[in-house]
Amino acid sequence: xxxxxxxxxxxxxxxxxxxxxxxxxxxxxxxxxxxxxxxxxxxxxxxxxxxxxxxxxxxxxxxxxxxxxxxxxxxxxxxxxxxxxxxxxxxxxxxxxxxxxxxxxxxxxxxxxxxxxxxxxxxxxxxxxxxxxxxxxxxxxxxxxxxxxxxxxxxxxxxxxxxxxxxxxxxxxxxxxxxxxxxxxxxxxxxxxxxxxxxxxxxxxxxxxxxxxxxxxxxxxxxxxxxxxxxxxxxxxxxxxxxxxxxxxxxxxxxxxxxxxxxxxxxxxxxxxxxxxxxxxxxxxxxxxxxxxxxxxxxxxxxxxxxxxxxxxxxxxxxxxxxxxxxxxxxxxxxxxxxxxxxxxxxxxxxxxxxxxxxxxxxxxxxxxxxxxxxxxxxxxxxxxxxxxxxxxxxxxxxxxxxxxxxxxxxxxxxxxxxxxxxxxxxxxxxxxxxxxxxxxxxxxxxxxxxxxxxxxxxxxxxxxxxxxxxxxxxxxxxxxxxxxxxxxxxx
Ligand code: FRU
Numbered sequence: 333x334x335x336x337x338x339x340x341x342x343x344x345x346x347x348x349x350x351x352x353x354x355x356x357x358x359x360x361x362x363x364x365x366x367x368x369x370x371x372x373x374x375x376x377x378x379x380x381x382x383x384x385x386x387x388x389x390x391x392x393x394x395x396x397x398x399x400x401x402x403x404x405x406x407x408x409x410x411x412x413x414x415x416x417x418x419x420x421x422x423x424x425x426x427x428x429x430x431x432x433x434x435x436x437x438x439x440x441x442x443x444x445x446x447x448x449x450x451x452x453x454x455x456x457x458x459x460x461x462x463x464x465x466x467x468x469x470x471x472x473x474x475x476x477x478x479x480x481x482x483x484x485x486x487x488x489x490x491x492x493x494x495x496x497x498x499x500x501x502x503x504x505x506x507x508x509x510x511x512x513x514x515x516x517x518x519x520x521x522x523x524x525x526x527x528x529x530x531x532x533x534x535x536x537x538x539x540x541x542x543x544x545x546x547x548x549x550x551x552x553x554x555x556x557x558x559x560x561x562x563x564x565x566x567x568x569x570x571x572x573x574x575x576x577x578x579x580x581x582x583x584x585x586x587x588x589x590x591x592x593x594x595x596x597x598x599x600x601x602x603x604x605x606x607x608x609x610x611x612x613x614x615x616x617x618x619x620x621x622x623x624x625x626x627x628x629x630x631x632x633x634x635x636x637x638x639x640x641x642x643x644x645x646x647x648x649x650x651x652x653x654x655x656x657x658x659x660x661x662x663x664x665x666x667x668x669x670x671x672x673x674x675x676x677x678x679x680x681x682x683x684x685x686x687x688x689x690x691x692x693x694x695x696x697x698x699x700x701x702x703x704x705x706x707x708x709x710x711x712x713x714x715x716x717x718x719x720x721x722x723x724x725x726x727x728x729x730x731x732x733x734x735x736x737x738x739x740x741x742x743x744x745x746x747x748x749x750x751x752x753x754x755x756x757x758x759x760x761x762x763x764x765x766x767x768x769x770x771x772x773x774x775x776x777x778x779x780x781x782x783x784x785x786x787x788x789x790x791x792x793x794x795x796x797x798x799x800x801x802x803x804x805x806x807x808x809x810x811x812x813x814x815x816x817x818x819x820x821x822x823x824x
Contacts, residue, residue, distance in 0.1 A: 341398075341405030344430060348400055356400065356649045363648035365778040365796055368703045368822040369678055370636070371395065371412060371420055372653040377402050380501075380556060380619035381633045381654055382409055383426070383443035386626055387450040388476045390415050393633065394426045394452075395654060396440060402651035404639070407437035409454065411478065416674045417631070417657045423478055427454060433468040433486045434458065440556055441470075442503040442621065444511070444534070450474040451534050453513060455500035456486060465497040469515065471535070487537050488515075492527055495519050501556045503621070504534075507598060513537060514557040516570065524554035524572050528601065543568070544601045545591065547608060551575050556588075556619040559596060560630055562662040566595040568603060569611065569632075571619050580740075580761045581610065585638050588618050592665040606665045613762040614743065614782070614791035615753070622660065630660040631672060636779060636792055644750040644796045645778070655792055656774055656781055670787040671772065679705060679819035686815045688712070693721075693807035699818055700802045703776050708806075708816035710734070711768040716809035722775060723748065723795060724803030730780060730795050732771065733807075739765040741784060741791075749797035762789045776821075 345353075356375050360366070371393070372378060379396040386392070390413040397410035411426030427438040434456030441454030456468040468486035475481075491499050498518035505512055513529040526543040543557075551572035558569040571588040593605030611620060612634065620634035637643065637652035645651055658669040683698040699706075702723075710718060719733035731744040746758035764784060772783040782791040806814055 336401065336403045336405065341403055342436060343400060343406060344428075345399050352400070359647075359649040363645055363650065364799060365645050365648070367653050367776045367778060369418075370653040370656065370776050370779060373397055373399075373410065373650055374422070375650055376400055377404065377650070378410070378635070378652045378654070379404070379637065379639070380440045380635050381621045382440050382454065383450075383452045384621045384623040384631075384633060385443035385445060385450060386623065387443070387445045387474070391417055391625070392443060392450060392474075393420070401649060402643070402646040407439055407457070409438050409452075416677065417672055418674045418677050426474075426480055427452065427472050427482070429456075431456070431482060432458070433470055438470075439467075440501040440619065444504045444506065446534055448476075451504070452480065453487070453502040453504050455502065457500070467491070467497055467499045469502050469513070469537075483535070487535060488529065492517070492539055495525070495527070496522070498553050503556070503558045505559055512559075512598060514543065514559050514568075516554045516557050518553045522552050523549060524551045524574070526554055526557045526568070526570065528598075530598070540598070541601050543596065543603055545603050545605060547591070550608070551587075555586075556621065558620070558622055560622055560624070560660075561595055562630060562660065564595070565592055565662060565665075566603060566605075567592050567662070567667070568596070568605070569620060569622065572608075580613070580763070583760055584615065584617075584756060585640055586618060588612065588620055588634065590667055592662065592667070609666065611667070611669070612790045612792050613760055615745065615756070615760055615793040616779075617655065617792045620655075629672070632658045632660050632669065634792070636794060641753045641756070643794065644752050653779065658787075658790070661787075666788075668787040669783065669790050671774065671781075671783060675705070675774075678821045681820040682817065684815070684817045686813075687806070688811065688813045689806060689808050690811035691809060693805050695724075695803055695805045699804040699816070701775070701804070701818070701820055702799065702802055703821045704818055705821060706773045706775065706804070706816065706818045707771070708814060709768055709770050710812050710814050713808065713812040714810065718769075718808035718810075718812050719806075720771075721803070721805040721807065722773070722780065723797040723801040724805055725798065725801035728797045728801040729803075729805075730797070732773075732782060734764065734769050739763055741769075741789075743780075743782065743791050743793060745793060745795050748795035749801065752796070760791060760793070762791065764789065
C-alpha cells in the first residue's frame with residue numbers, strides 16, 4: 333500500500349503545488365496500462381459510479397474521484413456525459429467537497445430528474461477533531477448548463493437510532509409519484525443493513541425504517557444499495573462487506589450481488605426474496621449502480637476495482653476504471669447481463685473463423701490484438717477441457733477454460749502479466765452447464781470482461797500484460813468446434 337499521510341490525502345486540488353500536478357500528469361501519461369475505451373480517471377483514483385441518470389438528452393455519469401494520487405483520499409464527484417453510453421465527454425469536477433457537511437469527502441450517491449433539474453444525492457463524509465466519522469445525506473442540484481449547486485444543508489442529518497456511523501450511499505427512486513431513498517448502514521450489532529426514507533418533494537425526507545430481508549448475519553456493512561423493479565418483481569442490489577469465502581463464492585475481499593423477490597413493500601419495508609447471487613464472478617468488480625434509460629432499459633455500471641488492494645498502476649499515479657455498461661433483464665429469479673448494444677459502434681476490422689480442433693492448442697493468423705471484442709461459440713464437445721488464451725506472448729497468458737466434466741468455467745490470471753492481489757488467489761471459477769459455450773469477451777489494454785452464455789454469468793478482471801502480449805490461442809484436450817468473430821477496438 334502506498335503510504336500517504338492524512339494531511340496529504342485530505343487535500344483539495346488547489347492545495348497541490350503546480351510541480352506536483354505536473355509530475356502526476358507526466359507519470360499517468362507514461363503508464364503503459366491506460367485504457368482505450370473504458371472510463372478512467374485523468375489522474376488519481378476512481379471508485380464507485382455515482383449519479384447515473386438520463387438528463388438533458390444525455391446519460392449523466394459521475395464517479396468517486398481522488399485527483400491527487402492512487403489512494404482513497406478526499407473524494408470528489410467527477411462528471412462525464414454521453415449520448416450513446418460509448419463516447420463520453422469529460423466535464424471535470426461535479427461535486428466538490430469542503431463544506432461543513434462534506435468536509436472529508438463527497439461520498440457515493442445517485443441522481444433523479446425532477447422539475448427539469450437533476451437532483452444528486454450523496455453522502456457528506458465528515459470527521460471531527462478526534463477523527464470520528466459523522467455522515468450526512470446531502471443534495472446537490474444540477475441544471476442544463478451543468479452548474480451544480482449544493483443544497484444549503486443536509487437533507488438527512490441524523491443517524492437513525494440503533495445504527496453506527498457507517499451510514500452512506502443514498503440511492504433515489506420513484507414509485508407511484510413518491511420518492512424514496514435506500515441507504516446502506518451498519519446496525520449496533522455490526523451487521524450490514526439498508527434503511528429507507530420517503531419524500532414528496534426531494535427535500536423533506538421521512539424515515540421509514542429498515543428494509544426487512546432474511547439476510548440477518550450477512551457481513552458487517554452493506555454499501556451502495558440499489559432498488560429496481562423488473563417484470564413486476566423487486567431487485568435489491570448491494571455490496572456486502574465481510575462475507576467469508578464459500579467454495580467458489582465470495583472470493584474477493586468484498587462482494588456485490590442481488591436478491592430478487594416480490595416488489596419491496598414500501599409501507600412496511602418487507603422484502604420477500606430468494607438467495608443472494610453475486611453479480612460478477614471475476615476478480616475486480618464492486619459498488620455497481622443502475623439507471624433506467626428513456627428506452628426503458630435498466631443499465632448497470634460497476635467499479636472495476638476493489639477497496640484495500642494495490643494495483644500496478646499505482647506507481648503511475650492513477651488507479652481503476654469503470655466497467656462497460658450492461659443491460660439487465662430478469663430470467664426467473666436471475667439477472668441476465670448483456671453488454672449494451674451501442675458497444676457495437678466500437679467495432680472495426682472484422683475477422684472470423686470456423687474450425688474444429690482436437691487435442692491441441694492453436695492460434696489463427698488474423699486472431700490477435702490488444703483491444704478488441706471477441707465472440708465465440710464452442711460446441712460438439714463431450715468431455716475434457718477446452719477454452720482460450722488471450723493476451724499471449726512467450727511468458728504471458730490469460731486463460732479461460734471450461735471443464736466440461738465438472739461444469740466449471742475458470743479464469744486464470746496467474747500468468748497475465750504484472751502480478752497483484754496475490755493473497756486473493758489467481759483463479760476465479762463459476763458453475764456453467766451447457767452444450768454450447770458462448771463467450772463474448774471485451775479486452776482493453778488492462779482489463780477483460782467475459783459475458784458467458786448470453787449474460788448468464790460475467791467475469792470482470794483487471795490484467796496487466798505487456799504490450800507485446802497480443803496472441804490468442806484456442807485449446808481442447810479432446811475435440812470441439814469453434815466459430816469466432818473478432819473486431820478490433822480503437823486499434824490503429
Ligand atoms: C464503496 C464506498 C462507498 C463510499 C465510497 C467512498 O466503494 O466505500 O460506501 O460512499 O466508496 O469513496
